Amino acid sequence: MTTTNDLGGDGFIAPTPEEIGATYDQFGDLFGLTVGDIGLHIGMWTAPGERAPASTLSDLANRAQERQTEYLIETLGLAANTHMLDIGSGTGLPAIRFAQHSGGRVTSITPSHTQVDKATELAHSMGFADRVTFRLGNAMALEFADESFDAALAIDIFAHLSDRQLGFHEAARVLRPGGQFLMSEFTIRGTPDAEELAAYTQTWCCMPPVSPARTMELAANSGFELVKVDSMVQNCSFSGELMGLLYADRHDEIVERYGAELVADMDKVVPLVRSFIHDHLGSYLFLLRKL
Numbered sequence: 299m300t301t302t303n304d305l306g307g308d309g310f311i312a313p314t315p316e317e318i319g320a321t322y323d324q325f326g327d328l329f330g331l332t333v334g335d336i337g338l339h340i341g342m343w344t345a346p347g348e349r350a351p352a353s354t355l356s357d358l359a360n361r362a363q364e365r366q367t368e369y370l371i372e373t374l375g376l377a378a379n380t381h382m383l384d385i386g387s388g389t390g391l392p393a394i395r396f397a398q399h400s401g402g403r404v405t406s407i408t409p410s411h412t413q414v415d416k417a418t419e420l421a422h423s424m425g426f427a428d429r430v431t432f433r434l435g436n437a438m439a440l441e442f443a444d445e446s447f448d449a450a451l452a453i454d455i456f457a458h459l460s461d462r463q464l465g466f467h468e469a470a471r472v473l474r475p476g477g478q479f480l481m482s483e484f485t486i487r488g489t490p491d492a493e494e495l496a497a498y499t500q501t502w503c504c505m506p507p508v509s510p511a512r513t514m515e516l517a518a519n520s521g522f523e524l525v526k527v528d529s530m531v532q533n534c535s536f537s538g539e540l541m542g543l544l545y546a547d548r549h550d551e552i553v554e555r556y557g558a559e560l561v562a563d564m565d566k567v568v569p570l571v572r573s574f575i576h577d578h579l580g581s582y583l584f585l586l587r588k589l
Contacts, residue, residue, distance in 0.1 A: 355540065355543055355544050355547055356544065356548075358540065359537075359540055359544060362533075362537070362540075366453075366533075367391070367392045367395050368395075370392070370396075370451065370453065370480060370583075371395060371396055371399050371400070373480060373526070373528075373583070373585055374396075374449060374451065374478060374480045374585070375478075376396055376399075376400035376402050376448075376449055377400060377401075377402065377448075378400055378401035378402055379401065379402060380400070380402040380403070380448040380449060381402060381403045381404075381405065381446070381447050381448050381449075382396060382400075382402060382403070382404045382405075382447060382448065382449045382450065382451060383404075383405055383406075383407070383440075383442070383446075383447040383449070383450040383451070383469075383472060383473075384396070384404050384405070384406035384407070384450075384451045384452075385406075385407060385435075385437050385450060385451065385452040385455050385465075385469065386406075386407070386408055386437070386452055386453065386454070386455035387406040387407065387408035387410070387413045387414065387417050387432050388408070388413065388417075389413070389416065389417060389420070390406065390413070390416065390417025390418070390420045390421060390430075390432060391417075391420065392451075392453070393406040393417070393430050393432070394420065394421055394424055394426050394430050396451070397426055397429045397430045398426065402429070402448075403429045403430070404429065404430045404431075405430075405431050405433070405442075405447075406430065406431065406432045406433075407432075407433055407434065407435025407436075407437070407440070408432070408434065408435065409434065409435070409436060411434065413432070414432045414433060414434055417432040418431075418432045437452070437455060437456075437458075437459060437465050437468065437469075438459055438460070438461055438464045438465050438468060439468065440468045440469075440471070440472050442472045443472070444471055444472065445471075445472065445473065445474045445475070446472045446474075447472050447473055447474065447477060448473075448474055448477050449473070449477055449478050449479070449480075450469050450472070450473055450477065450478075450479045450480070450481075451479075451480050451481070452465075452469065452479070452480075452481040452482070453480075453481070453482050454482055454484070454581075455481070455482075456481060456482075456483050456513075457483065457484045457502065457504040457505060457507065458502075458503060458504045458505070459505065460505065462505075462508070462513075462516055463516050463519060463520070466516050466517055466519065466520035466522065467520045469481075469520070470520040470521050470522060470588055473588045474588070475588055475589070476587060476588060477587070477588045478525065478585060478586065478587050478588075479522060479584075479585075479586040479587070479588065480583070480584070480585050480586075481583075481584050481586065482530065482581060482582065482583045482584070483507075483508070483510075483513045483581070483582055483584065484504075484507045484534070484579055484580065484581050485507050485508060485509055485510050485513070485579070485580035485581065485582055486506070486507040486508065486509060486578060486579070486580065487531075487577070487578050487579065487580050488577060488578050489578075490574055490577070490578040493570060494570050494571075494573060494574040494577075494578065495574065495578075497567045497570035497571050497574060498570075498571050498574045498575070498579070500567070501567060501568075501571050507578075507579060507580070510527075510580075510582050513582070513584065514584075517584065517586055521588060521589050522586035522587065522588055522589070523586065523587050523589055524584065524585075524586060525585040525586060525587050526584075526585040527582055527583065527584050527585070528582065528583040529580075529581075529582055530580075530581035530582060530583055531580045531581060531582075533581065534575065534579055534580060534581035535575060535576055535579075537575070538571070538572050538574075538575025538576055538579070539572065539575075539576065541568075541571075541572065541575075542568060542569070542572040545564075545568050549561070552564070
């Protein structure tokens with residue numbers, strides 16, 4: 299039996315219970331593979347009223363970045379009238395958020411000229427240029443005097459350093475005694491093949507990941523003690539999956555930005571990076587204190 303759907307008009311024939319059942323009999327596994335197999339429902343990617351709803355993959359990725367920044371601010375607990383060194387500016391927004399929430403000052407460094415320019419412009423537009431500054435810098439050779447900062451931040455930066463130990467030494471040198479250092483490090487899981495590892499290091503312009511124990515050893519060598527450690531492995535894995543989905547979803551935009559020839563090479567590398575992140579890359583967040 300079929301019925302006329304009042305909302306859809308006379309031309310729409312409502313599915314019968316038998317048809318609905320048959321659809322789930324045939325495609326239930328597909329729904330589970332594509333929307334999740336816990337309840338076959340939509341997920342709560344953002345809480346009601348939390349912010350503008352995440353309705354696209356890009357929205358979802360940005361919300362994850364916002365949540366991370368909020369957690370970093372809460373974890374470090376930067377106080378008012380303090381000065382933090384942000385090692386690795388990125389877009390500049392995290393540094394601005396730290397200043398906004400704490401009332402303190404932030405000096406941020408990056409080796410990217412483009413990041414300095416864009417982050418400086420953002421600080422001016424948001425009214426924080428008096429408390430947040432961006433400049434070119436090298437994490438392994440910081441151009442600051444000893445004990446210049448009350449706290450330091452380095453998120454996903456140490457993976458780029460050719461000498462991680464030197465990076466820890468420099469962070470410790472510019473921190474005042476008792477100053478906290480919140481940093482993250484990518485770590486290795488299992489044994490990736492050489493092709494996957496090469497794809498990862500070349501794509502992110504970074505060094506091979508190390509073990510969490512090695513990170514702790516390097517930190518201790520520079521005079522840091524551990525306050526707290528959080529596993530970010532699941533977040534890391536999901537970020538890799540989302541990266542792969544966004545790459546496919548925005549492929550035309552990427553071709554327009556970088557050209558068909560370069561993107562053809564990317565098309566070969568991205569699946570390798572995605573599998574490496576999913577199967578072999580971990581991530582940990584370390585809150586350290588200078589002794």
